[in-house]
Amino acid sequence: MSERSRSYHHGDLRAALVTEALEIARTEPAALSLREVTRRAGVSPAAAYRHFRDRSALMGALATEIQHRMVSRMRARTADLEPADPAREALLRLRGVGLGYIDFAIEEPGWFELAFFGSAEGAAVEEEAGSSPEQVPPFAELLAALDDCVAAGALPAERRAGAEFSCWSAVHGCAELMVHGPLRGAPPAVVREVAQRVVDDIITGIR
Amino acid sequence: MSERSRSYHHGDLRAALVTEALEIARTEPAALSLREVTRRAGVSPAAAYRHFRDRSALMGALATEIQHRMVSRMRARTADLEPADPAREALLRLRGVGLGYIDFAIEEPGWFELAFFGSAEGAAVEEEAGSSPEQVPPFAELLAALDDCVAAGALPAERRAGAEFSCWSAVHGCAELMVHGPLRGAPPAVVREVAQRVVDDIITGIR
DNA sequence: TGGTGCATGTGAACACCATCCACATTGGTG
DNA sequence: CACCAATGTGGATGGTGTTCACATGCACCA
Numbered sequence: 001m002s003e004r005s006r007s008y009h010h011g012d013l014r015a016a017l018v019t020e021a022l023e024i025a026r027t028e029p030a031a032l033s034l035r036e037v038t039r040r041a042g043v044s045p046a047a048a049y050r051h052f053r054d055r056s057a058l059m060g061a062l063a064t065e066i067q068h069r070m071v072s073r074m075r076a077r078t079a080d081l082e083p084a085d086p087a088r089e090a091l092l093r094l095r096g097v098g099l100g101y102i103d104f105a106i107e108e109p110g111w112f113e114l115a116f117f118g119s120a121e122g123a124a125v126e127e128e129a130g131s132s133p134e135q136v137p138p139f140a141e142l143l144a145a146l147d148d149c150v151a152a153g154a155l156p157a158e159r160r161a162g163a164e165f166s167c168w169s170a171v172h173g174c175a176e177l178m179v180h181g182p183l184r185g186a187p188p189a190v191v192r193e194v195a196q197r198v199v200d201d202i203i204t205g206i207r
Numbered sequence: 208m209s210e211r212s213r214s215y216h217h218g219d220l221r222a223a224l225v226t227e228a229l230e231i232a233r234t235e236p237a238a239l240s241l242r243e244v245t246r247r248a249g250v251s252p253a254a255a256y257r258h259f260r261d262r263s264a265l266m267g268a269l270a271t272e273i274q275h276r277m278v279s280r281m282r283a284r285t286a287d288l289e290p291a292d293p294a295r296e297a298l299l300r301l302r303g304v305g306l307g308y309i310d311f312a313i314e315e316p317g318w319f320e321l322a323f324f325g326s327a328e329g330a331a332v333e334e335e336a337g338s339s340p341e342q343v344p345p346f347a348e349l350l351a352a353l354d355d356c357v358a359a360g361a362l363p364a365e366r367r368a369g370a371e372f373s374c375w376s377a378v379h380g381c382a383e384l385m386v387h388g389p390l391r392g393a394p395p396a397v398v399r400e401v402a403q404r405v406v407d408d409i410i411t412g413i414r
Numbered sequence: 415t416g417g418t419g420c421a422t423g424t425g426a427a428c429a430c431c432a433t434c435c436a437c438a439t440t441g442g443t444g
Numbered sequence: 445c446a447c448c449a450a451t452g453t454g455g456a457t458g459g460t461g462t463t464c465a466c467a468t469g470c471a472c473c474a
Contacts, residue, residue: 008439009451033431046434047452055432116387133389165384165401166377166408172388173380177372180323181379182340194372201373205412215468216422240460253463254423262461 014051014061016041021062022111029110034058059117066115071137074100090152091203094145098171098199101138105175106191112179133164142167155207163206170202221258221268223248228269229318236317241265266324273322278344280314281307297359298410301352305378305406308345312382313398319386340371349374362414370413377409 010016020040024032034055038045052058078096081089105112116136133139146163149155155163177183178191186194217223227247231239241262245252259265285303288296312319323343340346353370356362362370384390385398393401 008453009441013451034433035431044453045432046454049433050451136389139389162401162404163408165381165390166405168388169380169384169405170373170377170409171380172383173376173378174372176379176383177376181375182343182346183372194369197369198373198376201370201412202377202409203412205408205410215424216470220422241462242460251424252461253425256462257422 010041010043010047013041013043013047017048017051017058018061018065021058022065025062025066025110025114026108027110029113059114062114063117066111067137069111070101070104070115071141073104074138074141077103086152087149087154090145090149090154094142094149094167094203095199097141097145098167098202099195101171102175102178102195102199105179109179112175139164139168142171159206166206167202170198174198217248217250217254220248220250220254224255224258224265225268225272228265229272232269232273232317232321233315234317236320263324266321269321270324273318274344276318277308277311277322278348280311281345281348284310293359294356294361297352297356297361301349301356301361301374301410302406304348304352305374305409306402308378309382309385309402309406312386316386319382346371346375349378366413373413374409377405381405 017037021032021037024036024040034048035045037058038048048058052061074097077100078093081092081096083089084092115138134143143164146155146160146167150157150160174195178186178195183191183194224244228239228244231243231247241255242252244265245255248254255265259268281304284307285300288299288303290296291299322345341350350371353362353367353374357364357367381402385393385402390398390401
């Protein structure tokens with residue numbers, strides 16, 4: 001396993017391709033091509049097709065991996081909440097989910113850009129059935145936080161339905177604003193302030 | 208001017224290229240390439256470079272055109288407001304701006320996708336100076352609506368600063384949700400309801 | 415009127431890309 | 445040990461953006 005680089009067979013090319021693609025996406029997104037990925041993995045372009053139906057399948061795997069990393073960071077951020085009364089704590093968690101989402105987009109714009117690619121272009125038709133909201137990990141995180149709010153009495157039950165769309169819209173839109181939009185490259189202080197205002201406004205609005 | 212199609216010189220190739228690109232973007236976005244655009248304009252690929260520095264410059268011109276059409280539709284939608292007291296009327300206008308934005312995204316997904324491309328990829332560095340928020344027409348529309356709200360007493364002056372980011376985030380994020388995200392292809396009734404909930408929530412939240 | 419300069423369009427080339435094919439190599443299984 | 449299925453290769457095809465030397469013809473000036 002140690003000296004696998006010289007052997008004709010790679011060992012675990014699929015994982016290696018995803019790893020290389022992640023690296024490229026983070027550092028020089030413009031260079032993210034199937035050929036470049038295989039090049040860095042030390043393998044011929046066609047080899048990728050033994051593991052992915054086509055380019056968009058690779059991007060889908062990439063998106064899934066990124067979504068999981070996103071959730072990890074969101075959780076790491078939310079973990080250190082000092083105890084408070086349940087309602088307040090649930091709201092703080094909801095706030096943390098939103099801010100964590102936005103932070104991830106700012107810290108890893110290359111990854112953020114690809115995080116929802118699977119649901120975007122090529123694979124639109126076939127996956128149809130398998131892409132319910134609950135299966136998009138960051139979205140699932142939001143759903144859980146909202147349910148918590150209801151359980152803790154911080155959100156009236158009759159306001160629960162549809163609240164996830166308001167929250168996701170505001171938070172995702174804010175992230176886009178900062179990665180692609182007018183706030184791209186704004187000073188971190190401004191960015192922080194805007195993010196907090198957006199998250200607080202939408203949490204106020206859904207209640 | 209009438210029989211210009213046979214002449215070596217085109218007449219107004221720049222406009223023709225934008226027109227063709229708009230058509231392609233609307234009907235078969237996947238086919239939107241510089242070569243396809245020139246092909247439809249009956250001209251060689253290189254001809255485009257007499258009018259646009261590169262592909263991303265074409266996309267930028269396209270984006271600008273789309274943004275203007277977006278504003279036109281948003282205005283057409285907001286135009287028929289029956290008079291009411293100023294505060295209520297200002298809020299309705301704000302609501303109309305948001306819903307109009309979302310409607311445009313749903314009705315013209317191909318265009319919506321490109322509307323902010325100019326601020327997205329290639330041209331990021333050089334335009335830096337020229338892309339202040341006020342110069343993005345749909346965003347300017349929002350700013351105006353918010354100022355109206357303050358003037359009409361529907362929004363406290365101390366809540367005005369930053370409100371545009373909350374609104375744009377929610378509305379743009381909602382549009383993305385419907386074009387690329389989990390709500391893509393959802394029944395129109397659901398889409399309508401979600402859009403209204405999102406817009407109403409954020410308007411509640413900013414006040 | 416005739417000539418010329420400059421903007422505009424052409425054709426061919428380059429480098430890159432995704433994708434497919436027949437073929438080579440191999441690790442594991444009978 | 446032999447063979448098979450899985451995996452990787454090299455090369456070809458047709459697409460892309462971009463550049464270059466060259467062709468064309470409109471507008472203006474002598």
